[in-house]
Amino acid sequence: MPQRLAMPVKDRNHSGQLQQDYTGSEILLRCLIEEGVEVVFGYPGGAVLPIYDSLYQGALKHLLARHEQGAIHAADGYARATGKPGVVIATSGPGATNLVTGIANAQMDSIPLVCITGNVPQNLIGTDAFQEADITGITMPITKHSYLVTDVQDLPRVVKEAFHIASTGRPGPVLIDIPKDVSNARSSYSYPDSIHIRGYQPKTDPHPLQISRLHKILTKAEKPLILAGGGVVTAGAEKELIMFAERANIPVTTTLMGLGGFSGQHPLWLGMPGMHGTYAANHALLECDLLIGIGARFDDRVTMGRLDKFATKANIVHIDIDPAEIGKNVDTYIPIVGDVKKVLSTAVAEVPRTPSDAWIEKLQKWVREKPYTFCDSDEELKPQWVIRHLYESTGGDAIVTTDVGQHQMWVAQYFPFANPRSFITSGGLGTMGFGFPAALGAQLGKPEATVISVTGDGGFQMTSQELAVASLANIPVKVAVINNRCLGMVRQWQEVFYKKRYSEVDLADSPDFVKLAESYGVKAWKAENKEEAKRVWKEALSHPGPAVVDFRVAPEENVYPMVAPGTGLDEMIMGDEDK
Amino acid sequence: MRHILSVLVNDQPRVLARVANLLGRRNFNIESISVGESEEPGLSRMVIVTTGDERTMEQVQKQLHKVIDVIKVQDLSQHSAVERELLLVKVGAGPADRMEIGGIIEPFRASVVDVGPQSLMIQATGERSKLDALLELLHPYGIKEIARTGVTALSRGASKAGTAVLAGG
Ligand SMILES: Cc1ncc(C[n+]2csc(CCOP(=O)(O)OP(=O)(O)O)c2C)c(N)n1
Numbered sequence: 101m102p103q104r105l106a107m108p109v110k111d112r113n114h115s116g117q118l119q120q121d122y123t124g125s126e127i128l129l130r131c132l133i134e135e136g137v138e139v140v141f142g143y144p145g146g147a148v149l150p151i152y153d154s155l156y157q158g159a160l161k162h163l164l165a166r167h168e169q170g171a172i173h174a175a176d177g178y179a180r181a182t183g184k185p186g187v188v189i190a191t192s193g194p195g196a197t198n199l200v201t202g203i204a205n206a207q208m209d210s211i212p213l214v215c216i217t218g219n220v221p222q223n224l225i226g227t228d229a230f231q232e233a234d235i236t237g238i239t240m241p242i243t244k245h246s247y248l249v250t251d252v253q254d255l256p257r258v259v260k261e262a263f264h265i266a267s268t269g270r271p272g273p274v275l276i277d278i279p280k281d282v283s284n285a286r287s288s289y290s291y292p293d294s295i296h297i298r299g300y301q302p303k304t305d306p307h308p309l310q311i312s313r314l315h316k317i318l319t320k321a322e323k324p325l326i327l328a329g330g331g332v333v334t335a336g337a338e339k340e341l342i343m344f345a346e347r348a349n350i351p352v353t354t355t356l357m358g359l360g361g362f363s364g365q366h367p368l369w370l371g372m373p374g375m376h377g378t379y380a381a382n383h384a385l386l387e388c389d390l391l392i393g394i395g396a397r398f399d400d401r402v403t404m405g406r407l408d409k410f411a412t413k414a415n416i417v418h419i420d421i422d423p424a425e426i427g428k429n430v431d432t433y434i435p436i437v438g439d440v441k442k443v444l445s446t447a448v449a450e451v452p453r454t455p456s457d458a459w460i461e462k463l464q465k466w467v468r469e470k471p472y473t474f475c476d477s478d479e480e481l482k483p484q485w486v487i488r489h490l491y492e493s494t495g496g497d498a499i500v501t502t503d504v505g506q507h508q509m510w511v512a513q514y515f516p517f518a519n520p521r522s523f524i525t526s527g528g529l530g531t532m533g534f535g536f537p538a539a540l541g542a543q544l545g546k547p548e549a550t551v552i553s554v555t556g557d558g559g560f561q562m563t564s565q566e567l568a569v570a571s572l573a574n575i576p577v578k579v580a581v582i583n584n585r586c587l588g589m590v591r592q593w594q595e596v597f598y599k600k601r602y603s604e605v606d607l608a609d610s611p612d613f614v615k616l617a618e619s620y621g622v623k624a625w626k627a628e629n630k631e632e633a634k635r636v637w638k639e640a641l642s643h644p645g646p647a648v649v650d651f652r653v654a655p656e657e658n659v660y661p662m663v664a665p666g667t668g669l670d671e672m673i674m675g676d677e678d679k
Numbered sequence: 680m681r682h683i684l685s686v687l688v689n690d691q692p693r694v695l696a697r698v699a700n701l702l703g704r705r706n707f708n709i710e711s712i713s714v715g716e717s718e719e720p721g722l723s724r725m726v727i728v729t730t731g732d733e734r735t736m737e738q739v740q741k742q743l744h745k746v747i748d749v750i751k752v753q754d755l756s757q758h759s760a761v762e763r764e765l766l767l768v769k770v771g772a773g774p775a776d777r778m779e780i781g782g783i784i785e786p787f788r789a790s791v792v793d794v795g796p797q798s799l800m801i802q803a804t805g806e807r808s809k810l811d812a813l814l815e816l817l818h819p820y821g822i823k824e825i826a827r828t829g830v831t832a833l834s835r836g837a838s839k840a841g842t843a844v845l846a847g848g
Contacts, residue, residue, distance in 0.1 A: 244747075299747050
């Protein structure tokens with residue numbers, strides 16, 4: 101292909117001023133660089149040909165996924181690991197619709213993404229043209245905001261706004277749909293240095309009155325509890341949270357999305373609450389007299405949808421940047437709208453110590469006496485053992501992504517995360533196929549980190565084609581396939597709630613993951629027992645490139661404890677022997 | 680309880696879709712939405728009539744605020760407000776009925792805006808209940824077609840001048 105100048109030469113307009121003339125796609129690229137974008141994930145096609153032509157010069161690193169869903173999950177993993185917005189590019193029509201799952205996934209977990217799609221030229225919009233899809237319409241309910249750019253001159257402002265909206269307030273995905281004629285149109289370029297969006301002014305500073313109300317109620321709380329969610333991680337408020345909890349002497353439970361937001365090693369930590377949570381966390385929720393929700397949204401995997409049984413003895417304080425979360429699911433006694441980091445750093449000054457010593461003693465006893473348990477075996481490889489081994493072999497110093505299902509819950513249970521952004525999981529949408537590409541993105545964002553993708557044999561097959569990316573770009577992600585030869589979580593529900601009528605959950609005829617990985621040029625091992633597992637995992641960890649380990653685990657293991665949907669947190673099923 | 684929300688939005692393509700989509704997705708009731716220009720260039724005023732308890736109304740307003748193109752949300756039920764709707768109705772009426780119909784619509788300050796050989800078109804404005812009452816009285820003559828704009832409304836007093844223009848329904 102002929103080389104061409106990515107950026108055309110400067111010239112002067114009639115008044116003698118320096119003027120530059122660029123195509124829309126060149127402007128887009130400049131804007132992305134201006135925003136500090138390090139890498140974009142994407143897949144080309146007709147409507148984004150101009151954009152890909154601008155990328156040709158290599159001014160911006162681009163990773164060619166093997167499916168747009170892989171690209172957007174990778175961008176999402178990058179965003180979760182770094183806190184910076186992830187960027188994905190896809191073509192019109194099928195390229196754009198292949199992003200839909202990833203956009204919904206990011207929206208549910210409040211992940212900043214800027215999704216750029218091409219569209220057919222404007223004169224064809226609305227005509228059912230080849231590869232036309234109304235992607236702004238399709239994604240309206242699953243984006244924080246979206247733009248259809250109709251004039252190339254709007255592009256810098258739109259990109260600037262998109263990054264701002266995606267990454268501030270409660271973050272989320274923003275879509276920019278660019279018709280091909282806009283990418284091709286020429287215009288001068290200057291990047292705006294300020295932003296004013298009249299309808300978007302997130303409130304970050306808490307109301308002082310609410311903080312003093314909080315202080316006042318703390319002095320009387322004998323059984324206080326903090327429920328910390330993903331908002332703590334998003335806000336980077338882990339230090340403030342520890343300070344607040346320690347000074348006020350309040351135990352902490354972290355939701356799935358909050359794991360790592362409060363250290364899993366801290367004596368005040370009770371574990372995760374909810375459907376597969378700890379006895380201590382769930383019983384603390386049942387008995388507390390003051391519940392402080394921090395960046396958590398009281399969703400049904402925590403409350404079990406049984407608000408009549410949820411924290412009924414407690415006054416609820418709810419701290420969140422999104423006012424709409426407050427009062428959405430639970431009645432709130434003290435609402436505090438603001439950035440969690442700001443709220444906690446304000447609140448921690450002069451925070452009184454709660455009279456909670458007896459309560460904490462009781463909870464710590466529960467933590468000690470009712471930990472997660474499983475029946476280990478020396479014949480079979482138990483999935484819980486594998487997760488614990490992943491933890492021990494890395495000393496917990498790793499970024500772990502999961503897919504969705506049993507293995508996800510076991511990671512949440514048996515890998516006590518000490519640092520924020522080290523646990524990456526699809527919490528809200530529960531998207532199978534998320535974990536592996538997300539790990540690739542996380543690794544690109546954190547090149548020095550050990551990144552482990554713990555995945556199921558089902559979910560891995562939803563996006564395993566991205567092994568090609570791992571291989572070609574030499575992204576040293578370690579994939580731990582928790583291979584139980586079935587769709588484990590569905591199988592568990594069928595066992596427990598459908599009298600073992602196992603319907604379409606058998607994955608015995610999956611491909612050999614070792615051979616699959618090898619065919620992509622990725623090193624791979626199989627492990628059938630503990631000895632093998634230890635040995636090959638060590639090799640995988642020390643291998644400089646990507647690696648896959650197929651852990652052949654016991655197929656009939658269940659995730660416990662469990663609270664059945666529609667029952668209260670007081671009805672925990674602790675294990676198989678309970679049934 | 681019935682609420683009338685006055686929502687200032689950017690006059691952008693799809694803004695109506697964004698708002699309607701949100702209300703639908705979150706399972707909020709909509710009795711009517713009307714949208715038209717506002718006193719400020721570049722902004723439209725949407726008037727949404729909805730029903731729900733206090734908690735629902737709080738959610739509706741908070742969720743509306745999250746739409747980037749929404750500038751301001753005001754619950755007019757909490758202020759003293761003027762509420763109006765425009766009704767056009769075509770009634771089956773031969774020359775013999777016209778006088779009588781004229782007598783019926785007069786107290787409503789409605790007017791005849793079109794006359795056909797066997798029909799009359801009547802225009803009326805007012806609160807919803809007034810228009811409903813008028814329709815009931817016209818019923819015996821045979822109603823052929825109805826078009827209503829949905830409610831538009833403004834808060835009373837000196838707070839902010841300007842009128843909302845009726846459109847859509
Ligand atoms: C895209 C998608 N389809 C279906 C589901 C429903 N689902 C939840 S868990 C699960 C089984 C996952 O099996 P596997 O990946 O093998 O993991 P395991 O539960 O065995 O650890 C399924 C099908 C889902 N979460 N996502």
